[in-house]
Amino acid sequence: MPVTMRDVALLAGVSPRTVSNVVNDFALVAPETRARVRRAIEELGYRPNPMAKSLRSGRSGLVMLALPDLSIAYFAELSSLIIAEARQRSYTVIIEQTDGDGVRELELIDRDARRAFVDGLIFSPLALSAEQLADASAALPVVLLGEHGAVGGHDHVGIDNVGAARAAVEHLIGLGRRRIAAIGQQDAVSSETAVLRSAGYRAALEAAGRPVVPELIASVPAYHRDDGAAAMARLLALDEPPDAVFCYNDLLAFGAMRALAEHRLSVPDDVAVIGFDDSEEGRYRSPSLSTIAPDKKALAFAAMERLVGRIDGAEGPPTSQAVPFHLAARESTLGLGTGRSPAGLTTG
Amino acid sequence: MPVTMRDVALLAGVSPRTVSNVVNDFALVAPETRARVRRAIEELGYRPNPMAKSLRSGRSGLVMLALPDLSIAYFAELSSLIIAEARQRSYTVIIEQTDGDGVRELELIDRDARRAFVDGLIFSPLALSAEQLADASAALPVVLLGEHGAVGGHDHVGIDNVGAARAAVEHLIGLGRRRIAAIGQQDAVSSETAVLRSAGYRAALEAAGRPVVPELIASVPAYHRDDGAAAMARLLALDEPPDAVFCYNDLLAFGAMRALAEHRLSVPDDVAVIGFDDSEEGRYRSPSLSTIAPDKKALAFAAMERLVGRIDGAEGPPTSQAVPFHLAARESTLGLGTGRSPAGLTTG
DNA sequence: CTGAAAGCGCTTACAG
DNA sequence: CTGAAAGCGCTTACAG
Numbered sequence: 001m002p003v004t005m006r007d008v009a010l011l012a013g014v015s016p017r018t019v020s021n022v023v024n025d026f027a028l029v030a031p032e033t034r035a036r037v038r039r040a041i042e043e044l045g046y047r048p049n050p051m052a053k054s055l056r057s058g059r060s061g062l063v064m065l066a067l068p069d070l071s072i073a074y075f076a077e078l079s080s081l082i083i084a085e086a087r088q089r090s091y092t093v094i095i096e097q098t099d100g101d102g103v104r105e106l107e108l109i110d111r112d113a114r115r116a117f118v119d120g121l122i123f124s125p126l127a128l129s130a131e132q133l134a135d136a137s138a139a140l141p142v143v144l145l146g147e148h149g150a151v152g153g154h155d156h157v158g159i160d161n162v163g164a165a166r167a168a169v170e171h172l173i174g175l176g177r178r179r180i181a182a183i184g185q186q187d188a189v190s191s192e193t194a195v196l197r198s199a200g201y202r203a204a205l206e207a208a209g210r211p212v213v214p215e216l217i218a219s220v221p222a223y224h225r226d227d228g229a230a231a232m233a234r235l236l237a238l239d240e241p242p243d244a245v246f247c248y249n250d251l252l253a254f255g256a257m258r259a260l261a262e263h264r265l266s267v268p269d270d271v272a273v274i275g276f277d278d279s280e281e282g283r284y285r286s287p288s289l290s291t292i293a294p295d296k297k298a299l300a301f302a303a304m305e306r307l308v309g310r311i312d313g314a315e316g317p318p319t320s321q322a323v324p325f326h327l328a329a330r331e332s333t334l335g336l337g338t339g340r341s342p343a344g345l346t347t348g
Numbered sequence: 349m350p351v352t353m354r355d356v357a358l359l360a361g362v363s364p365r366t367v368s369n370v371v372n373d374f375a376l377v378a379p380e381t382r383a384r385v386r387r388a389i390e391e392l393g394y395r396p397n398p399m400a401k402s403l404r405s406g407r408s409g410l411v412m413l414a415l416p417d418l419s420i421a422y423f424a425e426l427s428s429l430i431i432a433e434a435r436q437r438s439y440t441v442i443i444e445q446t447d448g449d450g451v452r453e454l455e456l457i458d459r460d461a462r463r464a465f466v467d468g469l470i471f472s473p474l475a476l477s478a479e480q481l482a483d484a485s486a487a488l489p490v491v492l493l494g495e496h497g498a499v500g501g502h503d504h505v506g507i508d509n510v511g512a513a514r515a516a517v518e519h520l521i522g523l524g525r526r527r528i529a530a531i532g533q534q535d536a537v538s539s540e541t542a543v544l545r546s547a548g549y550r551a552a553l554e555a556a557g558r559p560v561v562p563e564l565i566a567s568v569p570a571y572h573r574d575d576g577a578a579a580m581a582r583l584l585a586l587d588e589p590p591d592a593v594f595c596y597n598d599l600l601a602f603g604a605m606r607a608l609a610e611h612r613l614s615v616p617d618d619v620a621v622i623g624f625d626d627s628e629e630g631r632y633r634s635p636s637l638s639t640i641a642p643d644k645k646a647l648a649f650a651a652m653e654r655l656v657g658r659i660d661g662a663e664g665p666p667t668s669q670a671v672p673f674h675l676a677a678r679e680s681t682l683g684l685g686t687g688r689s690p691a692g693l694t695t696g
Numbered sequence: 697c698t699g700a701a702a703g704c705g706c707t708t709a710c711a712g
Numbered sequence: 713c714t715g716a717a718a719g720c721g722c723t724t725a726c727a728g
Contacts, residue, residue, distance in 0.1 A: 004705060015715045020707060030713060050465040051403040052705035055720050060399065062442070062464075069428060071628070076424030080417060083445055092464050094410070094442050097431055116410075116440050117398040225632045254632050261634035280419070281629050284573045284602045286609035352721060363699045368723060376697060400721035403704050 003046045012040035023048055060117045063091050063307060066108050067124040067145075068100045072224075072251065073279040075124070078145075081300035082122065089308055094118060100222070102127035109136045120307045123154075129190055141310035143303045147192035150318035155310065157302045159325045161193070164292045165200025166207075167327050168246050168274045171290070173208050175333060177244035177272055180205070181216040183231045183256060184248025188221060197248045197276070216242055223248065228255025236263055243271055244333075250275040250282050253289055257332070272333040287331030298323035351394045360388035371396055402465065411439050411655060412466040414456050415493075416448045416474045420572075420599065421627040423472070426493075429648035430470065437656055442466060448570070450475035457484045468655045471502075477538055489658035491651050495540035498666035503658065505650045507673045509541070512640045513548025514555075515675050516594050516622045519638070521556050523681060525592035525620055528553070529564040531579045531604060532596025536569060545596045545624070564590055571596065576603025584611055591619055592681075598623035598630050601637055605680070621680040635679030646671040 005023075009016045014037060021029050022037040029037075040046070054060045065082055067075045083093045094116055098104045105128050109121065124145040125133060133144070134152035142154040150156040172180050182201045186194040202212050215238060218231035228247055232255065235242055247253035253275030260267055267273050267287050275282060275291040282289030302321050353371075357364045362385060369377050370385040377385075388394070402408045413430055415423045431441045442464055446452045453476050457469065472493040473481060481492070482500035490502040498504040520528050530549045534542040546565065553560050563586060566579035576595060580603065583590055595601035601623030608615055615621050615635050623630060623639040630637030650669050 002705090006705080016706080017708080017716085018714060021714085024707090028713060033713080049403075049705050051399060051408065052720090053707075054465070055397075055399040055403050055722085056705080056707045058720080070418075070431065071421075071425045071428035073419075073421060073424070073629075076421070076427075077419045079424075079443070080419035080445065083418065083443060087444075092442055092444070094440055095427070095431060096435075096440070097428065117402070225628065229632075254629075258632045258634055280573065281421075281602075284577070284606045285633065286606055350721090354721080364722080365700085365724080366698060369698085372723090378697060381697080397721050400704090401723080403706085404721080404723045406704080 002049070003044045005046070005048070007044055008037065008040045008046045011044060012037045054117065059311075060119055061091055062094055062116070062118045063120045063122060063304075064094045064096060064108075064112075064116060064118040065122045066096045066098060066105075068098055068126045070095060070097055073281055074249065074251075074277040077279060078296055078300060081296055082304065085300045085304045089304060091119075091304070091308070098126065100126035102132070106132065106136055109133075109142065110139075119311045122303050122307060126191070127189060130192070141307055143307045143310075145299070145303060147196055150320040153318050155306045155318050156320040157299055157306065158320075158322060159294045159299075160322050161196035162200040162203065164276070164294070164325050165197040165246070165248075166204040167200075168276065168292050169201050169204035170208070171327055171329060171333060172244040172246060172272055172274060173204065173210070175244075175272060179213070179216060179240060179242040179244070180210075181218060181235050181242035181245040182248070183218045183220060183228055183235070183245055183252050184223065185217050185219040186221075187219045193223075193248060201246055220252065223252055225251050225255035225258070228252030229259040230255070232256035232259035233263075236260075236265070241271075244268075245271060245273055247273065247275045250277040250279045250289060250291055253291070253332075254281065254285070257285070257287075257289070267332050268335055274333055278328055283330070285332075287336055290330045290333040291328050292325055293328045294325040295323050350397070351392045353394070353396070355392055356385065356388045356394045359392060360385045407659075408465045408467055409439055410442055410464070410466045411468045411470060411652075412442045412444060412456075412460075412464060413470045413472075414444045414446060414453075415472040416446055418443060418445055421629055422597065422599075422625040425627060426644055426648060429644055430652065433648045433652045437652060439467075439652070439656070446474065448474035450480070454480065454484055457481075457490065458487075467659045470651050470655060474539070474541075475537060478540075489655055491655045491658075493647070493651060495544055498668040501666050503654045503666050504668040505647055505654065506668075506670060507642045507647075508670050509544035510548040510551065512624070512642070512673050513545040513594070513596075514552040515548075516624065516640050517549050517552035518556070519675055519677060519681060520592040520594065520620055520622060521552065521558070523592075523620060527561070527564065527588060527590045527592070528558075529566060529583050529590035529593040530596070531566045531568060531576055531583070531593055531600050532571065533565050533567040534569075535567045541571075541596060549594055568600065571599055573599050573603035573606070576600030577607040578603070580604035580607035581611075584608075584613070589619075592616075593619060593621055595621065595623045598625040598627045598637060598639055601639070601680075602629065602633070605633070605635075605637070615680050616683055623680075626676055631678070633680075635684055638678045638681040639676050640673055641676045642673045643671050 005016045005019045008019045022034050070076055086093045105125050120141040122143050130148050130151040144154045144156040146158055205212050218235055220227035220231050253273050275289050278291045278293035282291055353364045353367045356367045370382050418424055434441045453473050468489040470491050478496050478499045492502045492504040494506055550560050568575035568579050601621050623637050626639045626641035630639055
């Protein structure tokens with residue numbers, strides 16, 4: 001039998017009301033009464049039952065974070081920051097993985113989230129279209145992460161994807177690269193990420209008066225390392241292979257770099273590579289990976305800030321907030337021995 | 349006002365008892381009654397309140413996973429598998445990060461876990477000693493992950509650390525390496541990982557009749573990439589630098605490889621490198637990283653199996669289960685162009 | 697096969 | 713400053 005508030009009340013000779021007041025640091029409790037209650041709590045080893053508290057208060061202090069796959073470094077790093085941020089605010093985080101499966105994503109947003117008694121949901125959709133997201137009303141506060149805007153009445157936090165992609169490609173153009181490929185287009189699935197980053201890629205080329213060459217845009221079924229490697233291999237088999245490649249995420253870039261190494265090609269001498277996400281892995285490769293670095297900490301902060309605001313009853317129309325990003329230019333575009341190494345060692 | 353079971357009962361003209369029976373697929377409910385209740389549920393859009401259910405049943409369906417840091421690939425990959433495994437069993441996972449902070453670890457095990465109304469805890473301690481773990485009785489089922497055995501009455505799942513470390517070093521010896529260094533010793537903090545892997549390192553050398561050279565054992569404050577890079581730099585500054593290095597995890601190895609690259613040294617020609625964990629990152633580097641590969645899926649399965657068993661009331665003394673591991677020999681020890689590439693491309 | 701009733705362990709207007 | 717009482721929304725012996 002667990003010790004209940006009633007037991008404490010009995011021992012301390014007060015009502016449960018007073019025990020509750022002491023436990024929650026409420027109101028004015030007479031110092032002497034407080035001390036007596038404290039002693040009773042201590043003596044009995046009383047622990048409040050959080051479920052009863054949640055049932056009564058209607059708050060669980062839990063938020064759900066739904067994302068494609070935790071084994072992808074970008075999501076792992078983001079989750080780490082969101083959990084830390086949640087902790088600051090006395091929230092606890094449940095993580096669910098969707099594997100980028102649309103059916104699962106729908107289930108999550110309009111069934112599981114309710115079921116798991118969470119107070120709110122931070123959701124990074126992959127397969128769902130804006131329309132589907134708009135239809136899925138979750139009946140609880142939702143903050144969308146990623147490429148969609150504030151659709152379906154949900155708040156949104158992300159970065160300027162088109163602008164970031166454009167910056168990446170302009171970096172390659174600025175380095176004098178002539179045939180700039182892109183890896184990350186998605187044909188089979190609807191992918192907002194692919195659409196926006198391709199738009200940025202095209203915008204950069206067009207602004208520079210360069211042609212957009214369809215054969216240089218490599219499609220991938222997903223955004224994993226092996227997809228990047230396979231796509232790079234295809235690009236290298238072209239009559240005129242590229243001398244630079246913009247990968248829509250870091251994993252694709254790692255795969256591409258691996259494929260280049262297997263072809264005995266040098267990065268960046270033969271092919272410059274730039275990624276997107278700034279996962280820590282890229283900073284410690286040789287060559288280190290140039291990439292678009294979203295401010296993940298700002299992302300985590302903004303998402304929790306918005307979500308907690310809504311949980312606490314904030315009114316107003318859905319907002320879409322863009323956090324900053326910057327271009328991290330490293331060896332995979334600039335060349336070896338560029339500046340200080342990420343390891344903090346001076347380069348030989 | 350949320351729709352309650354009572355509302356459904358009223359509309360369907362039955363008692364809450366019957367609604368509960370229908371919702372939970374219980375007992376024998378007359379087909380006709382069932383249909384009527386179903387219709388009422390549909391019409392009102394009724395959703396059971398999980399908190400009330402949990403309060404009543406004493407089960408939340410939540411398990412907590414406490415680990416040092418989700419942004420470390422090994423923990424992210426393991427978490428991903430544990431979440432998937434939990435989902436199979438209709439459990440949901442809360443993740444807490446300890447940052448390897450002993451105080452936080454203690455808090456978690458004997459306070460937060462209770463507070464978060466979880467049914468059980470999977471805990472990967474970093475700073476706590478066996479004694480501290482033994483003292484911290486969590487009052488809820490706990491499965492320990494990692495290097496400690498089944499201490500403090502908790503079940504345990506892990507791999508044979510000494511054997512695995514020994515296998516790694518024997519691999520290097522078998523390749524004819526003469527001066528084999530180790531990176532991962534910990535002087536400042538008590539680290540069971542360091543103790544066990546150092547023991548395996550020594551055992552392998554002694555079994556081969558080799559001396560254990562203290563200056564070749566590099567200590568690190570933590571197990572991150574930069575620690576590995578700094579330690580490698582120190583080893584390279586020795587009068588007689590090593591021709592091989594066993595790193596106690598993959599991150600240290602990545603840092604070491606980065607430092608070697610900055611010193612214009614070749615892996616494995618100048619220095620062979622082997623890690624521990626088999627994170628996916630290592631398979632796509634060039635050279636790819638040789639490493640000890642614990643069977644993470646088996647780890648996730650065994651941990652959940654044990655935990656759910658205890659939650660369901662399994663009796664018996666605490667168990668300590670070792671899951672298999674294998675040595676993944678790749679380019680960082682064998683040399684480039686070894687066998688099939690991890691990217692599935694034939695090496696040129 | 698189904699109902700009336702108690703109770704899981706809290707919180708919180710309502711009194712005083 | 714504190715008590716008596718109702719109630720959060722379920723589940724579950726106890727009856728019938």
